[in-house]
Amino acid sequence: MATTEALAEYIKKQLSQYQDEIKVDEIGAVTYLGDGIVRASGLNNAMYGELVQFANGVYGLIQNLERDDVGIIVLGDYDEISEGDTVKRTGRIMEVPVGDDMIGRVVDPLGRPIDGLGEIKSNETRPIEYKAPGVMQRKSVDEPLQTGIKAIDSIVPIGRGQRELIIGDRKTGKTSLAIDTILNQKGQDMICIYVAIGQKQSTVRSQVETLRKYGALDYTFVVEAGPSVPAPLLYIAPYAGSAMGEYFMYKGKDVLIVFDDLSKQAVAYREISLLLRRPPGREAYPGDIFYTHSRLLERSAKLSDDLGGGSMTALPIIETQAGDISAYIPTNVISITDGQIFLMSDLFFAGTRPAVDAGASVSRVGGAAQTKAMKKLSGTLRIDLASYRELESFSQFGTDLDAATQSKLNRGRRTVEVLKQKLHQMLSVSDETVIFYALTKGYVDNVPINNITGYEEFLIKTMHAQYSEIMDEIQNSKDLPKDDSLNQAVKEITDTYIASLNAKNKENPASQIANKISN
Known part of the structure; x- marks a missing residue:
């Protein structure tokens, strides 16, 4: 009897918990498969950008909506998918995991860890496609993003929330410039994201080791889509990186994101579009290739105070062929961004590194993204460099030059030498300020060209050792001292250095002859 009552009680309990909801899945069938x-067919209510799932568990992203069927790009291994397999709508758009746990990790474009350090525990996700902030949701870029690179901070300054294109031929130092900028953000309260699109795995591993060596992985994570992954993953990689960056930006933090490089993403998107049988346009790129990049880069912004005041600074990289910045993809991205840093192969191979071409490089934010000190010191630097290049080519004809022209040439040669910088040797605001002060006030003019690097090192070391209060004042105020203390210090140090050079030259006549030749 007790057993009967217990059974009846159990049945009542089960009946009370019964829910008569009917779940309907829309399932279609694969009619064609090729190259990812x-x-x-059968997915009549599918939406553009919706995630679908195949019978083997692999996900796909709907990209084409046609009368009889839909076009899907497969986000993963498509070897086990075959014609006739079922494909199910999920009702969700493409999302990636986001959160603080991403920092210090290397993930794929789907947010899955690929560094062998275990699972990433993240409960939050963001859609890879997200509407860019509107005009009223933004504020003007007014805070510098210090790269620690003299040629950038003086000629083409970058501000937090800006989109500055790095463009140049293969092997001209584009990635090195971006990595050095990331390294210089240590202690600057900046989250950095490096998105490697189609880069060799050995190269990415080398960059990750560089970041680890300099302690940058404490505030950086890497999104990697290697050359061996399917084209759809190369295409979505920068969008995934932006989604991960937006998580921090909308929390009021500052983010720096590097896209290395968007040329390879454009090629991957062209491949996808041609396979989807979209009409090819110029150079076989689809008609919406401009929109592909603009809706990505427009998401980088300096948010208004009402939205927390966060920012996302984008450094997209574009590879040119034989320095042709007037090609299709370069001109597209130039017109989307707030300026470009053009790295010239001729300068690079001539030993001018970083090989920034002052004539073709520009920052449309300009002085708003510079410290007060740098704004005062670098005002005429671009014009001086441009006029020097012209005079240099003119002087090669062997014409007798007047004193004013000779003076300009001497200053130009020294300016070029001052702007040279070794890899991974970034400078602080105070260091850069002191060097450019010595240059613009003419103290460098008396230093032989082949001794300028040594002079810079001596100047900085002595300033920190004997005039630390001046350096601290510059670093904290980002401005020049109001009194004449900096001028007196630089003059005294320069005189000491030149005197020591002269003493060495007297002891070694050969070095004196070499200095005369270099001048």
Whole structure:
């Protein structure tokens, strides 16, 4: 009897918990498969950008909506998918995991760890496609993003929330420039993201080790889509990186994101579009390639105070062919961004590194993204460099030059030498300020060209050792001292250095002859 009552009680309990909701899944069938592209029929209510799931568990992203079928790009291994397999709508758009746990890790474009350090525990996700902030949701870029690179901070300054394109031929130092900028953000309260698109795995591993060596992985994470992954993952990689960055930006933090490089993403998108049989346009790129990059880069912004005042600074990289910045993809991205840093191969191979071409490089934010000190010191630097290049080519004809022209040439040669900088040797605001002060006030003019690097090192070391209060004042105020203390210090140090050079030259006549030749 007791057993009967217990059974009846159990049945009542089960009946009370019964829910008569009917779940309906919309399932289609694969009608075509090739090179990571699938066509499926039966998904009549599917939406653009919706995630679908195949029978083997792999996900796909709907990209084409046609009358009889839909075009899907497969986000993963498509070897086990075959014609006739089922494909199910999920009702969700493409999302990636986001959160603080991403920092210090290397992930794929789907947010899955690929560094062998275990699972990433993240409960939050963000859609890879997100509407860019509107005009009223933004504020003007007014805070510098210090790269620690003299040629950038003086000629083409970058501000927090800006989009500055790095463009140049292969092997001209584009990635090195971006990595050095990330390294210089140590202690600057900046979250950095390096998105490697189509880069060799050995190269990415080398960059990760560099970041680890300099302690940058404490505030940086890497999104990697290698050359061996399917084209759809190369295409979505920068969008995934932006989504991960937006998580921090909308929390009021500052983010720096590097896209290395968008040329390879454009090629991957062209491949996808041609396989989806979209009409090819110029150079076979689809008609919406401009929109592809603009809706990505427009998400980088300096948010208004009402939205927390966070920012996301984008450094997209574009590779040119034989320095042709007037090609299709370069001109597209130039017109989207707030300026470009053009790295010239001729300068690079001539030993001018970083090989920034002052004539073709520009920052449309300009002085708003510079410290007060740098703004005062670098005002005429671009014009001086441009006029020097012209005079240099003119002087090669062997014409007799007047004193004023000779003076300009001497200053120009020294300016070029001052702007040279070794890899991974970034400078603080105070260091850069002191060096450019010595240059613009003419103290460098008396230093032989082949001794300028040594002079810079001596100047900085002595300033920190004997005039630390001046250096601290510059570093904290980001401005020049109001009194004449900096001028007196630089003059005294320069006189000491030149005197020591002269003493060495007397002891070694050969070095004196070498200095005369270099001048």
